Amino acid sequence: MPHLDAAYNLARWLTRSPTDAEDIVQDAMLRAFRAFDGFRGGDAKPWLLAIVRNCWRNAGADAKRRAQTALPQDDDGGLVSTDPDPEAIAMDASQSRKLDEVIALLPNEFREVLVLREMEDMSYREIAEITGAPIGTVMSRLARARTMLRERWTARDLV
Numbered sequence: 001m002p003h004l005d006a007a008y009n010l011a012r013w014l015t016r017s018p019t020d021a022e023d024i025v026q027d028a029m030l031r032a033f034r035a036f037d038g039f040r041g042g043d044a045k046p047w048l049l050a051i052v053r054n055c056w057r058n059a060g061a062d063a064k065r066r067a068q069t070a071l072p073q074d075d076d077g078g079l080v081s082t083d084p085d086p087e088a089i090a091m092d093a094s095q096s097r098k099l100d101e102v103i104a105l106l107p108n109e110f111r112e113v114l115v116l117r118e119m120e121d122m123s124y125r126e127i128a129e130i131t132g133a134p135i136g137t138v139m140s141r142l143a144r145a146r147t148m149l150r151e152r153w154t155a156r157d158l159v
Contacts, residue, residue: 003045004029006120007052013115014056016104024059028052046126053112053130102152110145117142 007028011021028051039047103111109131116122116130124142128135 003048006045007048009119010049010112010115011052011056013103013111013119014053014108020059024052024055027059028055031055043126045120046122046129049116049120049122049126050130050132098153102149105152106145106148110141110148113138113141114145114149 004025007025008021011024011028012018015021015024028048032048032051035051103114106114112131113127116127117124122130124135124138127133127138127142131138133141
C-alpha cells in the first residue's frame with residue numbers, strides 16, 4: 001500500500017486517463033496480492049510498478065490508450081501554491097498543464113522512463129527492472145526523452 005500513489009501515477013501517465021489508470025492499478029494490486037508468494041524480497045516498489053506496466057501492456061489492445069492525446073485536467077486547478085497572488089497561481093497552473101501536455105506527446109517508451117525517473121525518482125537499475133530493458137537502453141531513452149521534452153517545450157513557447 002505505501003506505493004499505491006506511485007502505481008497510480010505511472011498508470012495515469014501510461015493510460016492518459018484517470019479512470020483507466022484506476023482500473024489498471026486495481027488489476028495490478030490484485031495480481032501483486034496473488035503473486036506475493038513469488039516475491040523474492042528487496043524493494044517492492046519496482047516489483048509493483050513492473051506489474052502495473054505489464055497490466056497496462058496486457059490491456060494494450062485498446063487503441064485509444066495509445067492515442068496521442070493530452071492528459072485530461074483534474075478539477076483541482078493545477079498546482080497548489082502557497083503564494084496567495086492569483087496571477088502567480090494562474091501562471092503555475094498554466095505551466096503545469098503545458099508540461100503535462102508536452103509529456104503526453106512523448107512516445108510511450110520515452111514517456112515511461114521519464115515519468116519513472118523524474119516523477120517517481122527511480123534508479124536506472126529499477127527502471128530497467130520495471131521495463132525489462134537494459135540499463136544502457138534506459139539511459140539512452142531517458143536522454144532522448146529529455147531532449148524531446150526540451151524541444152517540444154521550446155516549440156510551444158514559439159507558438
